[in-house]
Amino acid sequence: MAQHFLLSAKARTLSLAKVFKMGEDAAYGVFCDMRWPETDGEPICPRCGCTESYHISTRRKFKCVACHHQFSVTSGTIFASRKLSYTDLLAAIVLFVNGAKGISALQASRDLDVQYKTAFVLFHKLREAMQREFAEAKLEGVVEIDGGYFGGYVKPENRKADRKDRRLSLNRSGKRQCVVIMRERKGRSLPFVVRNEGDAVPFVRDHAANLATIYADEGSGWDALHAGWDTRRVNHSVAFMDEGVCTNQAESYFSRLRRMETGTHHHIAGPYLYAYAGEAAWREDNRRVDNGGQAMKLTFGAMASRQSRTWAGYWQR
Structure with missing residues (x-):
């Protein structure tokens, strides 16, 4: 190995x-x-x-x-x-x-x-x-896109009978934000922070090359991308990869960012999330460069x- x-x-x-x-x-x-x-x-x-x-x-x-x-x-x-x-x-x-x-x-x-x-x-x-x-990045080739939600932790109630489903929007704190990552198979990454995953479509239009091929998951927010790009989807409830289509590079980025949040910084305030998202993207792009x-x-x-x-x-x- x-x-x-x-x-x-x-x-x-x-x-x-x-x-x-x-x-x-x-x-x-x-x-x-x-x-x-x-x-x-x-x-x-x-x-x-x-x-x-x-x-x-x-x-x-x-x-x-x-x-x-x-x-x-x-x-x-x-x-x-x-x-x-x-x-x-x-x-x-x-x-x-x-x-x-x-x-x-x-x-x-x-x-x-x-x-x-x-x-x-x-x-x-x-x-x-x-x-x-990341300022003027224009991603080409195969571009993987995915979104992950960070921040806005809601502490569960002590008694089980009082606990609520924190996955529902009405039981959230309102501080949760979505980090969307666009990542080339060549290695370049571009993160940005939005309220909901579907709000990222205008950013994707600005930073994806016209001839790029986009790989995304089954999220309904990415449906609008089919009109402008060769967009291929993978349903994660069925498989992580389907006929070569996957978002593994994007998931690798989220793995690093989540470990930064939970293991190193412990708390990332909402106004600074974009800075930590950019740091994680820089580290991913340069992971094969010596220190x-x-x-x-x-x-x-x-x-x-x-x-x-x-x-x-x-x-x-």
């Missing part, structure tokens, strides 16, 4: 020990390389685009020769106004990608010796950077992202 990828040596190319051994200067160089790859880490003014600048070594800042604007390697990025050292910031990214089912902010706050608030906001900034990969490659990919995406409108000054509202 073949060995699981995460158990192989190829999956381990970067560790916390290596990050802390490289030191602050080397970690700073990594962020420069990720911010300005086209100039091999040499600074480019974010205001005017000039490639010539003075180095202010005492503060790790630069001053543009043309417009005299002072900036740092994280200015204007999702890490703007950061207070963590570059070593700790890189270590946090490594911790984040090493969790196959995610990592809680509480655990990271202990590992990095920072406040829970710091780890919470930092990880959500990383999740926001992950969302960049060093994942860390560098996420760092590059974070340095290419603009300053967060949601998480900058989050605790100050």
Whole structure:
């Protein structure tokens, strides 16, 4: 039997020990390389685009020769106004990608010796950077679609006679939301959050290529897709696969997301469900990439992202 990828040596190319051994200067160089790859880490003014600048070594800042604007390697990025050292910031990214089912902010706050608030906001900034990969995705080939409901837990009554069927909508809390996943057989995934599964049809129309073949289950919400695509269905009450049609890749995604919810985070608030759904999709798409490659990919995406409108000054509202 073949060995699981995460158990192989190829999956381990970067560790916390290596990050802390490289030191602050080397970690700073990594962020420069990720911010300005086209100039091999040499600074480019974010205001005017000039490639010539003075180095202010005492503060790790630069001053543009043309417009005299002072900036740092994280200015204007999702890490703007950061207070963590570059070593700790890189270590946090490594911790984040090493969790196959995610990592809680509480655990990271202990590992990095920072406040829970710091780890919470930092990880959500990383999740926001992950969302960049899904912005303009247009899925092609065979695309599996499925929906799963998360949140809105209703505690059962103590006595059996008082218990109600929580599967019925009238006995729910009203906070339950549906995560719909579109997933290519090639590997790309696209999640989004809606109220009910059928509400996802407009999103599918926007992000499915015209010649794509859609695999879906027997849910009545997907009936509208037959008008625009070659849509094939499988009735899960009869079989999990019918003549090669299945949604196993979508179910694999939900398996990861549910384990993140129940085993790692324990509770995902409704307004943040989209962020955790995006994180699970990113982890599924990069599950065969070594942890060093994942860390560098996420760092590059974070340095290419603009300053967060949601998480900058989050605790100050």
